[in-house]
Amino acid sequence: MSRKKISLIGGGQIGGVLAQLIALKQLGDVVMFDVVENLPQGKTLDIAEAARVNGFDSKVTGTNSYKDISGSDLVIVTAGLPRKPGMSRDDLLTTNAKIMKSVAEAVKEYAPNSIAIIISNPLDAMVTLFKNVTGFPANRVVGQAGVLDSSRFATFIAWELGVSVKDVNALVLGGHGDTMVPIVRYANVNGIPVMELLERKYKDKTKAAEVMKAMVERTKMAGGEVVNLLKTGSAFYSPAASAIQMAEAILHDEKRLISACAYLNGEFGVTGYYVGVPAILGENGVEKVVEFSLDKEEQALMDNSVNAVKKLVEDMGRLGF
Numbered sequence: 001m002s003r004k005k006i007s008l009i010g011g012g013q014i015g016g017v018l019a020q021l022i023a024l025k026q027l028g029d030v031v032m033f034d035v036v037e038n039l040p041q042g043k044t045l046d047i048a049e050a051a052r053v054n055g056f057d058s059k060v061t062g063t064n065s066y067k068d069i070s071g072s073d074l075v076i077v078t079a080g081l082p083r084k085p086g087m088s089r090d091d092l093l094t095t096n097a098k099i100m101k102s103v104a105e106a107v108k109e110y111a112p113n114s115i116a117i118i119i120s121n122p123l124d125a126m127v128t129l130f131k132n133v134t135g136f137p138a139n140r141v142v143g144q145a146g147v148l149d150s151s152r153f154a155t156f157i158a159w160e161l162g163v164s165v166k167d168v169n170a171l172v173l174g175g176h177g178d179t180m181v182p183i184v185r186y187a188n189v190n191g192i193p194v195m196e197l198l199e200r201k202y203k204d205k206t207k208a209a210e211v212m213k214a215m216v217e218r219t220k221m222a223g224g225e226v227v228n229l230l231k232t233g234s235a236f237y238s239p240a241a242s243a244i245q246m247a248e249a250i251l252h253d254e255k256r257l258i259s260a261c262a263y264l265n266g267e268f269g270v271t272g273y274y275v276g277v278p279a280i281l282g283e284n285g286v287e288k289v290v291e292f293s294l295d296k297e298e299q300a301l302m303d304n305s306v307n308a309v310k311k312l313v314e315d316m317g318r319l320g321f
């Protein structure tokens with residue numbers, strides 16, 4: 001049985017961590033593409049030369065030629081500029097739409113049967129553009145955002161409660177922007193509602209609600225918090241790890257139910273847009289969008305987030321994409 005072929009489009013910060021994680025986990029062979037001459041070759045040579053020490057057999061190679069992604073099973077796209085302090089993800093729209101269009105055209109030509117995970121920002125618009133340009137069926141194009149946003153929310157909850165993050169379940173839905181929707185009602189530690197644990201900790205409902213509100217706000221702004229600290233780019237370890245969880249679900253047909261930016265066909269009352277929702281990921285990519293009832297407040301937040309995604313996609317249309 002041959003190993004899976006995983007192509008990384010973009011060999012920057014996230015691309016580099018992706019390549020290393022794929023090799024360490026032996027998910028398949030890696031081809032890293034970038035437009036910068038010698039960058040993907042250098043990065044992958046460095047990673048490959050650690051194979052003896054890390055004990056992996058995955059081949060990790062770099063290229064500036066799209067021909068080399070031919071026959072990929074999975075493509076992960078990080079091509080595009082990251083944010084700098086003071087920028088919103090939406091400020092990247094014009095530059096990254098141009099890049100994403102060229103990437104999608106190449107993937108359509110050289111890897112027409114692949115499943116694609118998109119990471120480039122502004123995420124919801126970039127996934128939409130990739131799907132429109134490739135014409136791939138919706139199940140084969142998915143965006144990474146919700147896994148990371150949910151992981152950030154879970155991390156803050158674990159720190160606050162002094163419990164292992166492994167026992168925290170926290171789901172973040174909606175667009176990957178400041179309007180994202182952390183679902184407080186279902187956040188739990190091994191089944192015990194986080195709100196109850198906070199109320200017991202503070203013996204005060206108002207204080208517990210304030211602490212939760214602060215964690216929700218920090219989750220929504222978590223990407224910006226890292227950008228402000230790094231100054232020269234955005235988060236890359238955690239976005240890469242999050243995409244790897246999705247890649248594993250797909251390559252190992254795990255049927256994981258995770259938050260993913262998936263194409264909606266009436267689910268959650270939305271048709272024709274990519275939005276962060278609970279989805280089952282398996283060998284066919286997005287195998288199912290899983291609906292559940294939102295309460296009034298959650299629905300209002302979701303509507304607000306969906307409207308932000310719609311506006312972003314309309315802006316992209318006005319730019320000619």
Ligand code: A3D
Binds near residue numbers: 011120123
């Ligand atoms: P960076 O380190 O700048 O890497 C991007 C790479 O894309 C660079 O190596 C560029 O040379 C390359 N590139 C530029 N144009 C092209 C092209 N036409 N074809 C192929 N490659 C090209 O950025 P990064 O890796 O830190 O981030 C990559 C993207 O992910 C950015 O758009 C970020 O905003 C985004 N991002 C998304 C999340 C999500 O959770 C959705 C999180 C963090 C970053």
